[in-house]
Amino acid sequence: MGPGMPPPKRGGGGALIAALLGGGLVIIVIIGVVVFALAANSGKSPEEKLATAATGLDSARAVGLKGTFGGSETLTGELNVTKGGRAMGPVTWGGNNVTLLSADGKLFVKADKAYWEREISSADDQFYLKSGEQWGRLGDDELDLDFKTQLTPAALAAKVRLAKTSSVKPIETTWQGKKALKFSTFASTIYITDEDDAQLMRYEATTPRVTLDVTPKDAGDASSLISDMRTNMGELKDSFNGSARPSVDEWKKGGCNGNSGCTVEAKIRPPYDVEKPVTVDVRFRITAGTLTGRDLGNCTTRITITGSDSQWASCRVTSGAWTSWAKSTGGTFYKHAEYKVIGATPAEVQALQNGLDSE
Numbered sequence: 001m002g003p004g005m006p007p008p009k010r011g012g013g014g015a016l017i018a019a020l021l022g023g024g025l026v027i028i029v030i031i032g033v034v035v036f037a038l039a040a041n042s043g044k045s046p047e048e049k050l051a052t053a054a055t056g057l058d059s060a061r062a063v064g065l066k067g068t069f070g071g072s073e074t075l076t077g078e079l080n081v082t083k084g085g086r087a088m089g090p091v092t093w094g095g096n097n098v099t100l101l102s103a104d105g106k107l108f109v110k111a112d113k114a115y116w117e118r119e120i121s122s123a124d125d126q127f128y129l130k131s132g133e134q135w136g137r138l139g140d141d142e143l144d145l146d147f148k149t150q151l152t153p154a155a156l157a158a159k160v161r162l163a164k165t166s167s168v169k170p171i172e173t174t175w176q177g178k179k180a181l182k183f184s185t186f187a188s189t190i191y192i193t194d195e196d197d198a199q200l201m202r203y204e205a206t207t208p209r210v211t212l213d214v215t216p217k218d219a220g221d222a223s224s225l226i227s228d229m230r231t232n233m234g235e236l237k238d239s240f241n242g243s244a245r246p247s248v249d250e251w252k253k254g255g256c257n258g259n260s261g262c263t264v265e266a267k268i269r270p271p272y273d274v275e276k277p278v279t280v281d282v283r284f285r286i287t288a289g290t291l292t293g294r295d296l297g298n299c300t301t302r303i304t305i306t307g308s309d310s311q312w313a314s315c316r317v318t319s320g321a322w323t324s325w326a327k328s329t330g331g332t333f334y335k336h337a338e339y340k341v342i343g344a345t346p347a348e349v350q351a352l353q354n355g356l357d358s359e
Helices: 013-021 023-040 046-058 113-119 153-163 219-238 320-328 346-358
Strands: 062-069 075-082 087-093 096-103 106-112 133-138 171-175 178-184 188-193 200-206 209-216 247-251 262-269 278-288 295-305 311-317 333-341
Touching (some): 046 188, 062 219, 075 219, 096 219, 106 113, 113 133, 153 188, 219 346, 262 295, 278 311
Antiparallel strands (some): 062 209, 075 087, 087 096, 106 133, 171 178, 178 188, 188 200, 247 262, 262 311, 278 295
8 A cells, every 4th residue: 555545444345446446446336236236127027927928919810729628528639729719720539630620600620531420420321421531510519619709819818917816926937848937816827938028838727628838829820820721711612511411301203103214302401500501412312122222323413502491402313223123123112312511602611711811
């Protein structure tokens, strides 16, 4: 120390350095302390992170949901749900691997022939079933899940915001290897990433009964999945309605007196609970002697029923089996009617695809 200088005080290190290096350094030390204090207070609170996650969902065009979807029958798999409530993806339903498409109050499933043979509870021959996978339409009540009101990005955002009202403090945890905050309420459990730019990671609830990992989709991913959904909707022109059951209201007599062929005509009663107009392929089939007798041939015609009244359908069976039977023995024969109710008319397919324009 130089002559006349006072001894250093033993307070903080900053004071010592100031004594050694002069007043200029005091300013530097104070600035350092201020910067540290600001950094310590820059992180968001759990409630603010929750609000950030909700805001991110509000702006998402779609979310990916992977896990278990409850209902009368549980679905397990991965569905993408758009902001408009349209959902599509591969799931396991009742032990069967299928592709599900739900849009605008209509439910379709793409599955193999074995699935549809089990699903369609009818004694009729499903003549329209092919090998491989086909789209079929199910009744709206087959699935106790409303994607539009319960699992859209906006619906999930509302659930996230509701978690803020819980009196239970969030728990610091991890999910899929990431730091997370877990919020629990009476009806749901929500996980968000434990970071300022928080996102919803997982949603569990009792109404609807779901346990799902959640992935908000960015603009590019959302555009791709909506394009895929549009393509699959185009395939619905070949779909059938597996829940619809037309029936014969009245058979017309005559038309089968010669050996060249048999004109079969019947008045077809429209299926219940199906939107009109509804298009139906009717296949008439003839057997010899009994209901389960030798097959004498068949023919198919298409009708469109516009209201609740029954409508006539007719076509002519011409086959070698009929000609041979009519020439040799003839006698009693039985007429049968089997149906393919079209799952979606061209107008319905177009309406479904047009609906994606708002997504």
